[in-house]
Amino acid sequence: MTGTSASQPSYLDVTKGLFSWIFTLDHKRIGLLYLYTVGSFFLVGVILGVIMRLELFNPGADIIEAQTYNQVFTLHGVIMVFLFIIPSIPAVFGNFFLPIMLGTDDVAFPRINLMSWWLYVIGAIFALGTLIFGDGPADTGWTFYAPYSVKTGTNVSMTVLAAFVLGFSSILTGLNFIVTIHRLRAPGMGFNDMPLFSWALYATSWIQLLATPIIGITLLMILAERVLGIGLFDPAIGGDPILYQHLFWIYSHPAVYIMALPAMGIVSEIIPTFSQRTIFGYKAIAYSSMGIALVGYFVWGHHMFTSGMSGPSAWIFSLLTFFVAIPTSIKVFNWLATLYKGSIDIEVPLLYALAFIFNFLIGGLTGLVVGALAADVHLHDTYFVVGHFHYVMLGGTGFAFIGGLHYWFPKMWGKMYNKAVAKLAFAIIFIGLNILYFPMLILGVMGMPRRYYDYLPEFHTLNQVSTVGSWIMVTGLIIMLVNLFIAHRKGKKAPDNPWNGITLEWQTKSPPPLYNFDKMPKLAKGGPYNYPNAKNS
Amino acid sequence: MSRLSILKGVWLMLVLIIFTSSYICAQDELGVYEHLDEYIGDNLVFTDEQFNEINLKQSIDKPTIISLVYYECPGICSPLLNGFAEAMDRTDIELGKDYQAFTISFSPTEQTPLARKKKKTYQKLVTHGDTEGSWKFFTGDSTNINNLLDQVGFKVKKEGKEYIHPGTLIVISPKGKITRYLYGSDHFLPFDLKMAIAEAAEEKSGPTINKMLKYCFTYDPEGQKYVLNFTKISGSIILLLAILLLGTLVIKGRKHKKINT
Numbered sequence A: 001m002t003g004t005s006a007s008q009p010s011y012l013d014v015t016k017g018l019f020s021w022i023f024t025l026d027h028k029r030i031g032l033l034y035l036y037t038v039g040s041f042f043l044v045g046v047i048l049g050v051i052m053r054l055e056l057f058n059p060g061a062d063i064i065e066a067q068t069y070n071q072v073f074t075l076h077g078v079i080m081v082f083l084f085i086i087p088s089i090p091a092v093f094g095n096f097f098l099p100i101m102l103g104t105d106d107v108a109f110p111r112i113n114l115m116s117w118w119l120y121v122i123g124a125i126f127a128l129g130t131l132i133f134g135d136g137p138a139d140t141g142w143t144f145y146a147p148y149s150v151k152t153g154t155n156v157s158m159t160v161l162a163a164f165v166l167g168f169s170s171i172l173t174g175l176n177f178i179v180t181i182h183r184l185r186a187p188g189m190g191f192n193d194m195p196l197f198s199w200a201l202y203a204t205s206w207i208q209l210l211a212t213p214i215i216g217i218t219l220l221m222i223l224a225e226r227v228l229g230i231g232l233f234d235p236a237i238g239g240d241p242i243l244y245q246h247l248f249w250i251y252s253h254p255a256v257y258i259m260a261l262p263a264m265g266i267v268s269e270i271i272p273t274f275s276q277r278t279i280f281g282y283k284a285i286a287y288s289s290m291g292i293a294l295v296g297y298f299v300w301g302h303h304m305f306t307s308g309m310s311g312p313s314a315w316i317f318s319l320l321t322f323f324v325a326i327p328t329s330i331k332v333f334n335w336l337a338t339l340y341k342g343s344i345d346i347e348v349p350l351l352y353a354l355a356f357i358f359n360f361l362i363g364g365l366t367g368l369v370v371g372a373l374a375a376d377v378h379l380h381d382t383y384f385v386v387g388h389f390h391y392v393m394l395g396g397t398g399f400a401f402i403g404g405l406h407y408w409f410p411k412m413w414g415k416m417y418n419k420a421v422a423k424l425a426f427a428i429i430f431i432g433l434n435i436l437y438f439p440m441l442i443l444g445v446m447g448m449p450r451r452y453y454d455y456l457p458e459f460h461t462l463n464q465v466s467t468v469g470s471w472i473m474v475t476g477l478i479i480m481l482v483n484l485f486i487a488h489r490k491g492k493k494a495p496d497n498p499w500n501g502i503t504l505e506w507q508t509k510s511p512p513p514l515y516n517f518d519k520m521p522k523l524a525k526g527g528p529y530n531y532p533n534a535k536n537s
Numbered sequence B: 001m002s003r004l005s006i007l008k009g010v011w012l013m014l015v016l017i018i019f020t021s022s023y024i025c026a027q028d029e030l031g032v033y034e035h036l037d038e039y040i041g042d043n044l045v046f047t048d049e050q051f052n053e054i055n056l057k058q059s060i061d062k063p064t065i066i067s068l069v070y071y072e073c074p075g076i077c078s079p080l081l082n083g084f085a086e087a088m089d090r091t092d093i094e095l096g097k098d099y100q101a102f103t104i105s106f107s108p109t110e111q112t113p114l115a116r117k118k119k120k121t122y123q124k125l126v127t128h129g130d131t132e133g134s135w136k137f138f139t140g141d142s143t144n145i146n147n148l149l150d151q152v153g154f155k156v157k158k159e160g161k162e163y164i165h166p167g168t169l170i171v172i173s174p175k176g177k178i179t180r181y182l183y184g185s186d187h188f189l190p191f192d193l194k195m196a197i198a199e200a201a202e203e204k205s206g207p208t209i210n211k212m213l214k215y216c217f218t219y220d221p222e223g224q225k226y227v228l229n230f231t232k233i234s235g236s237i238i239l240l241l242a243i244l245l246l247g248t249l250v251i252k253g254r255k256h257k258k259i260n261t
Helices: A018-022 A027-055 A066-102 A110-129 A156-183 A196-228 A241-275 A282-298 A311-339 A348-371 A373-379 A383-413 A419-446 A457-490 A531-536 B003-027 B077-090 B112-123 B142-152 B190-204 B208-216 B230-252
Strands: B045-047 B053-055 B064-069 B100-105 B135-138 B157-159 B162-164 B168-172 B178-183 B217-220 B225-228
Touching: A018 A027, A027 A066, A027 A110, A027 A457, A066 A110, A066 A156, A066 A196, A066 A241, A066 A383, A110 A156, A156 A196, A156 B230, A196 A241, A196 A282, A196 B230, A241 A282, A241 A311, A241 A348, A241 A383, A282 A311, A311 A348, A311 A373, A348 A373, A348 A383, A348 A419, A383 A419, A383 A457, A419 A457, B045 B142, B064 B077, B064 B142, B064 B190, B077 B100, B077 B112, B077 B190, B100 B112, B100 B142, B112 B135, B168 B190, B178 B190
Parallel strands: B064 B100, B100 B135
Antiparallel strands: B045 B053, B064 B168, B157 B162, B168 B178, B217 B225
C-alpha cells in the first residue's frame, strides 16, 4: 500500500456506459449492481406479498384462485429468500464496504466477484422464466418439499435450477470474502481489529461455503427424480421424503443465519457510531457471530418436529435451538450496553437499528416458542410461524438492510437524503410492519393454517388488520424509495464523514475513489471503535 | 444409590424387556434373523460332493459365501443358485483365490450323489475361477443342519415333503464371523457380491480401493443391498475442501497488497 498518491477519480466517474457497469471488476460497482437487482426483486416480492394480503382481505377466492395463490406464495418465497434476503447484505454492502473496511483496494478475486453477480442474474432469469415456460411457476412453497415437488406439473425443475445457480453465486461470494479477510487486511489490522461487520461477513461466508453445496446437491437430486425417475425422495419409487426434509433444512436453517448475521453486523456498526462510544464487548459480539454460525448447523431438525422424528432427536434439536438464543442475546445486551451513557444521536440509521432490535426480539422470542416441542405441535404450519419468520426476516434483516442503506448512502453516492422525510418513512414502515405481522402471531395461536387462500370467518378481522398493515408498510417503502431516489439525483453533497464514524470507510472520500483510498488509512488506536482516542487524535 | 441411577436402571430394564420379548417373539417366525458379527461354531461337520467329512469352520480360510438350499426344491432354490452363479461369473474377483462358496442342503434326507449332480449343473454357469475345488456342495445330518441354521439365524419350516424357507446368501469372514446377508431370490448384483467379500476379507486388510468403496457404499438393511451413501460422500468432500481452504489461508497468511493508484 502506498503512503500517499495523487487524487483518483471517484469510482462513479471512472468510466461511463452500460458495459462499464455490467462487466466491471470494481467491488463497489458490483455492490451497486447487486443493490439494483436485489432491490428490484425485493419490489417484485413485495408486490406478490401485497397480492396475497389482498386475497386474504376477505375469506374465499376474491382476486386469485387457489392454484394461483399457491404459485404466488411460492414465487414470493423463492424471490424473497433466494433473490433478496440471502444475497442482500453480503452481496450489496459486503461487496461495497468489506475491502474498504479492511483498508484494501478490492476483494481477493474480482473476476469471480463479477461472475457471482452474473450467476445471480442467470439464476434470477431462470426463476422468472417459470412465469413464461412450462406449466407456470412452482406451487410447492419455497421449500420444494418432496414428494409433491417431484409430482406436481408446475415448473419445479426450472425453479429448482434457479435456486441451484443462485447457490453457486452465494458460494463464490462467500469464498471471495473469506480469502479477502484472511489475505487482504491492512497492515497492522489483526482479526480482532476488524470492524464487526467484517466479522459478521466472515461467519456468514463460512456458512455460505459449507451449507450451500448441500442445497445444491439436494436440488439436483429433485431434478434427477423428476427427470430420470430415480427414487430418492418419492416413497412410491423407493425414496424417502423425510430424507429430503433433512437435507433441505441442513442448508436452509443455517441460511437463516446467512440472512441474520450480516444484519447484526450492520447494527454493530450503526450503534457505536451514533452513540460515539466504544462498542461494549467487541470480542463477545465478534465471537458470538462464529458461535451462531456453528450452533446454527445443528438445529435444523426443529423444522421437522411434526414430520416424524424420534423423541430423543426431537428434544436434542429443541435444546440446541435454545442454545442459539445465547449468542444472539449476547449481541443484544452488548448493543444496549453500548447505547447506555453514550452520546446518542437519533439519526435515521440508528432508528432502523433500534427497530431491528425491537423486531428481532419479537422474531427471536417467537422462535423460541416454536422451538419448544409442545408448543410447536400446536403452532407448526400456522400463521404464527409466518409472523415469526417475517419479524426475523423483514423486521430484522430487512430493517438492517434499509438502515445500512441510510447509513452508507452518503458514502456510496456522496449525496445526502432528506432526513426528515427518511424519519417519516421509517415511522410508517415500522408501524406498518407491526400491524402487518403481529396479527399473524395471534391468528396462528388461534389455529389459522398457513398456505391457504381461504380461512374461517373467525379469522376475518385480524386478516383485515394485517392487510391494512401491508398498505401502510408499502406506503412507507414508497416514501423511502422516492426520498432516496431524489437524493441520488439531486441531493446535497454529503461530507466524507457525516456521522463521525471511525471505521476506515469514513476516512476516504464520498463517493470513494476508484481504488478506495488516496492515502494510506490510519487504523484507530485501541480497536476499530475506540471513539475517545479518535476524538483526542 | 441415587434416584437418577434407579431411574436409569428401570429404563434399562424396560428397554431390555422390550427388546428381548420382541426378539423371542420374532424367533418363532420363519425367515432370516441376522446374527451379524457372530462366529459360526467349530462343531459343524458336513459331507462334500466328494464324500469328504469337512468341518466348516476349519475349512474357511478366505471369505466364504454360504447358500442354504435343498437340492430337490421346486421353489426358489434353483433360481437362487442360478442368480448366485451368474453373479460369480460376472464379478471380476476370482473364485478360489479371493473367496470360496459353500452350498449346503438343509434337508437331512438328501445325500451326496444328489449334491454332486447339482454341482455339475451349476458349475457350468461360472466360466472363471476354481469352481471344482472352491464351490462345494454339502449335505449333512439333522444335528449339524439344525446347529448351522440356528447359528446363522435361518428359520425353515417343513410342510409335507417340501420346506418353506427364505432365500439368502450368507457371507462369512476368514475367521468364521458372519459379516453380511445378501438377499434375493434370483438375482444378485456382482457389485454387491464383491463388496460383501471385500468386507469379509477386511480382517486380512483388503486392498485400499475396497476400503474406499466401503466408505462410499453402505448396507441398507431395508432395501437389503448396498447403496451409494450420497450424503456421506458429499458432506465429506465439502468438509475436506473447507479444511483445505482454511489450512491454505492460515499457512499463506496475509498478502501485503499495494493500493494501486
